[in-house]
Amino acid sequence: METHKDVISPKLGMWLFILSELILFGGMFILYSAYRYKNPVDFHHASRELEVLLGTLNTVILLTSSLSIAASITAIQRGQRKLSIYLLIATMALGLLFLVNKGFEWGTKIEYGIYPNSPTLLARAKGEVLFYGLYYVMTGLHGLHVLVGICIFLVMLVFIVKDRINQAHLAPFENSGLYWHLVDIIWIFLYPLFYLIT
Amino acid sequence: MRPEEEIRMTRYKTYVLVWITLVILTGITLSAAGMQLGGWTVLIALAIAGTKSGLVLNYFMHLKSERLLIFKIIIPLVMVVFLVFILLTFSDLAFRGGVK
Amino acid sequence: MTSTGETETIQPGISFYQNQGRYHGIFAWILTSDHKRIGLLYLIFVMAFFFSGVVLGFFMRLEMIAPGGAIMKPQTYNSLFTLHGIIMIFLVVIPAIPTIFGNFFLPIQIGARDVAFPRINLLSWWLYISGATIVAISVFTGGGPPDTGWTFYAPYSLRTTVNVPLAVFGVFVLGMSSILTGINFVTTTHRLRAPGMTWNRLPLFVWSIYSTSWVQILVTPVIGITLVLIILERFFGVGVFDPAKGGDPILYQHMFWIYSHPATYIMILPAMGIISDVVPVFARKKIFGYMAIAISGIAIAGVGSLVWGHHMFVSGQSDFADLLFSLLTFLVAVPSAIKVFNWVATLHKGSIVLEPPLLFCLGFIFLFSIGGLTGLIQGALAPNMHLHDTYWIPGHFHYIIFGGMGFGLFAGFHYWFPKMFGRMYNRKAAMGAWVVMLVGFNTFFFSMLLLGWEGMPRRYYDYLPQFRTLHLTATFGSWILIAGLILMFGNLFHALFNGEKAEDNPWGGATLEWRIPSPPPTENFVKIPKVEQGPYEFR
Numbered sequence: 001m002e003t004h005k006d007v008i009s010p011k012l013g014m015w016l017f018i019l020s021e022l023i024l025f026g027g028m029f030i031l032y033s034a035y036r037y038k039n040p041v042d043f044h045h046a047s048r049e050l051e052v053l054l055g056t057l058n059t060v061i062l063l064t065s066s067l068s069i070a071a072s073i074t075a076i077q078r079g080q081r082k083l084s085i086y087l088l089i090a091t092m093a094l095g096l097l098f099l100v101n102k103g104f105e106w107g108t109k110i111e112y113g114i115y116p117n118s119p120t121l122l123a124r125a126k127g128e129v130l131f132y133g134l135y136y137v138m139t140g141l142h143g144l145h146v147l148v149g150i151c152i153f154l155v156m157l158v159f160i161v162k163d164r165i166n167q168a169h170l171a172p173f174e175n176s177g178l179y180w181h182l183v184d185i186i187w188i189f190l191y192p193l194f195y196l197i198t
Numbered sequence: 199m200r201p202e203e204e205i206r207m208t209r210y211k212t213y214v215l216v217w218i219t220l221v222i223l224t225g226i227t228l229s230a231a232g233m234q235l236g237g238w239t240v241l242i243a244l245a246i247a248g249t250k251s252g253l254v255l256n257y258f259m260h261l262k263s264e265r266l267l268i269f270k271i272i273i274p275l276v277m278v279v280f281l282v283f284i285l286l287t288f289s290d291l292a293f294r295g296g297v298k
Numbered sequence: 299m300t301s302t303g304e305t306e307t308i309q310p311g312i313s314f315y316q317n318q319g320r321y322h323g324i325f326a327w328i329l330t331s332d333h334k335r336i337g338l339l340y341l342i343f344v345m346a347f348f349f350s351g352v353v354l355g356f357f358m359r360l361e362m363i364a365p366g367g368a369i370m371k372p373q374t375y376n377s378l379f380t381l382h383g384i385i386m387i388f389l390v391v392i393p394a395i396p397t398i399f400g401n402f403f404l405p406i407q408i409g410a411r412d413v414a415f416p417r418i419n420l421l422s423w424w425l426y427i428s429g430a431t432i433v434a435i436s437v438f439t440g441g442g443p444p445d446t447g448w449t450f451y452a453p454y455s456l457r458t459t460v461n462v463p464l465a466v467f468g469v470f471v472l473g474m475s476s477i478l479t480g481i482n483f484v485t486t487t488h489r490l491r492a493p494g495m496t497w498n499r500l501p502l503f504v505w506s507i508y509s510t511s512w513v514q515i516l517v518t519p520v521i522g523i524t525l526v527l528i529i530l531e532r533f534f535g536v537g538v539f540d541p542a543k544g545g546d547p548i549l550y551q552h553m554f555w556i557y558s559h560p561a562t563y564i565m566i567l568p569a570m571g572i573i574s575d576v577v578p579v580f581a582r583k584k585i586f587g588y589m590a591i592a593i594s595g596i597a598i599a600g601v602g603s604l605v606w607g608h609h610m611f612v613s614g615q616s617d618f619a620d621l622l623f624s625l626l627t628f629l630v631a632v633p634s635a636i637k638v639f640n641w642v643a644t645l646h647k648g649s650i651v652l653e654p655p656l657l658f659c660l661g662f663i664f665l666f667s668i669g670g671l672t673g674l675i676q677g678a679l680a681p682n683m684h685l686h687d688t689y690w691i692p693g694h695f696h697y698i699i700f701g702g703m704g705f706g707l708f709a710g711f712h713y714w715f716p717k718m719f720g721r722m723y724n725r726k727a728a729m730g731a732w733v734v735m736l737v738g739f740n741t742f743f744f745s746m747l748l749l750g751w752e753g754m755p756r757r758y759y760d761y762l763p764q765f766r767t768l769h770l771t772a773t774f775g776s777w778i779l780i781a782g783l784i785l786m787f788g789n790l791f792h793a794l795f796n797g798e799k800a801e802d803n804p805w806g807g808a809t810l811e812w813r814i815p816s817p818p819p820t821e822n823f824v825k826i827p828k829v830e831q832g833p834y835e836f837r
């Protein structure tokens with residue numbers, strides 16, 4: 001049997017998966033556009049209730065985590081295993097921080113009685129009901145992807161420590177980085193569309 | 199190893215520069231939201247988000263250094279697909295009252 | 299024959315059936331990563347689901363044999379047609395050709411030993427089985443099987459008390475299987491072609507699987523998210539499709555059909571790929587217009603993703619959208635017609651060998667053309683006002699799906715059977731079954747077209763006496779068709795155990811699968827071939 005380590009295939013496969021994820025969220029962006037188009041004022045009102053500072057902080061957190069994972073992968077390429085591990089742990093910590101912030105955001109809203117199907121929410125204008133419906137679903141699905149990403153990084157951490165991922169074999173690690181950047185990109189769009197509607 | 203398989207190592211410096219740009223763009227989009235830009239707001243927000251994504255795609259995700267044609271077309275492809283879906287959906291939504 | 303004229307063999311008798319790796323017994327199959335075994339695993343279950351779908355259809359037609367209730371209550375009938383649709387579409391027609399023949403033959407036809415991601419291939423199968431199981435469980439739990447039609451339109455699907463969430467979740471899981479298969483096949487086609495196997499030497503079956511795989515990757519996520527939203531809506535009252543909360547049910551239809559229309563191209567493109575491979579072999583002539591057929595597949599996938607609104611002409615969408623989608627719908631007929639013309643042109647002045655694979659191709663061309671033409675009629679706005687939600691619509695799509703994809707699948711069975719199983723079936727019996735099926739099919743589904751034209755609504759449990767004769771005819775037609783199916787499958791099944799041993803290349807095909815033994819060894823090729831000619835060179 002011929003042996004040829006094909007380094008392109010895993011990468012191509014991962015990119016194709018990323019395409020499917022972009023369309024998955026794209027579907028929700030279509031719904032978002034439709035309902036914002038129909039209810040511009042309601043969306044504006046609801047958006048003003050979101051905590052812009054927390055949203056902006058989360059944006060910077062995710063961007064920084066993208067930096068740290070990209071650097072972590074470069075570190076492995078250069079054989080700098082320890083540095084790579086620190087950067088990977090930093091990425092995971094930032095991801096967790098993002099989720100904690102999100103938890104606070106959601107928690108505050110839920111305390112005020114603003115969640116899908118709540119009497120408080122249903123009493124409001126239809127556009128605001130839709131805004132919050134989309135808000136919870138889209139940021140929720142995004143948060144789920146962040147959580148999955150952190151779990152994948154945990155596995156990568158174990159692999160690096162056990163030397164299953166190293167300079168010679170790092171395709172899974174690179175792919176996990178690609179996944180994380182995808183999660184970052186989705187948030188790059190969620191942020192202005194939910195927090196910055198004027 | 200074929201040319202497209204060579205591992206291109208991005209420098210840490212490049213990553214940090216990209217990160218700085220991303221944070222600056224985030225600041226810009228935040229302040230643009232505070233200004234009264236009317237109908238332009240959405241477009242500017244999307245343009246900035248698009249630019250940020252482009253930076254993440256090209257530098258953090260190394261799309262810029264990919265040689266094969268397939269990698270060059272996949273992001274434009276998904277953008278076209280999404281655009282088509284949203285435009286055709288709006289051909290319904292935006293004209294419910296009839297064409298004026 | 300290889301380019302030097304010999305058929306290559308490893309040791310005679312060691313086929314992929316016998317070669318066992320780490321696992322034994324049934325685990326050597328359900329934990330395999332061999333694309334051929336996975337193809338057969340799909341074959342068994344897709345066919346099992348096909349038979350259940352046929353049984354459901356049989357009972358539907360039995361109920362509709364006369365006006366008024368016959369053997370079931372209206373609620374049961376609603377569940378029957380819903381399940382018939384879910385099973386046939388998501389468990390049979392969408393997966394069938396890619397997962398059975400795509401899995402078995404794509405790697406061989408490009409000169410590879412397996413797909414790019416063999417273990418993900420196995421995962422795809424397990425997701426398929428899981429999704430099917432979840433759908434099956436939904437039939438017997440919760441409030442009972444869904445009664446919404448396979449289209450799950452909101453707001454009814456949000457309110458009906460039957461087990462929509464579980465059924466819809468099953469379909470979601472099936473969608474994941476489909477996406478992974480698409481990713482696998484695109485990567486395989488790009489990265490694992492043998493030396494000399496350039497894009498313009500690929501068999502057209504490979505081109506069709508390739509186009510299909512792109513559609514699977516790019517549109518399946520849309521129905522994925524739509525179904526998730528149905529579940530979230532039912533459990534959390536999110537409000538996205540619920541008019542009471544400001545949601546727009548027409549938006550649900552947009553999201554649903556953005557996937558489900560291109561899904562029909564996932565169904566038909568691989569079947570067209572089979573026709574493109576089989577016709578040249580039995581005309582002993584190169585395919586007419588190779589590049590036109592290859593590119594028209596891509597065009598169908600592309601333009602076909604722009605026409606979904608033709609399912610919604612009477613839904614309440616804007617007139618402008620109606621016009622736009624109608625125009626686009628007419629456009630997508632062009633690449634399909636190009637294929638039909640090219641197949642016919644291939645047969646013209648060819649040296650015709652009338653064998654079962656070719657017969658099923660001819661059946662395809664005839665029935666698909668009728669289906670396509672009826673599609674044009676309903677794609678025009680004025681007739682659609684009259685025909686929408688009548689029997690014309692299921693008449694149309696059964697001509698396309700069953701007459702098209704189904705006959706394409708059967709052509710594939712009769713063409714590739716000797717290669718997959720090393721045996722030959724009784725050709726006369728196959729041809730006889732074909733005749734019976736054609737008679738039954740047209741009696742059944744042409745009656746449906748007429749019923750629709752006369753105004754009989756679809757998904758109705760009861761009807762006015764004036765429709766009685768055509769319904770009776772349709773039901774008789776369904777019995778003849780089922781008889782033909784039993785004959786055909788019985789013949790093939792019998793040949794599995796009692797058929798004559800088949801040669802390596804009984805039909806004289808020129809694509810790579812005919813150069814290796816029947817059935818193939820596990821690694822497909824002794825040595826990866828160096829390809830020096832196109833797939834339809836017969837001299």
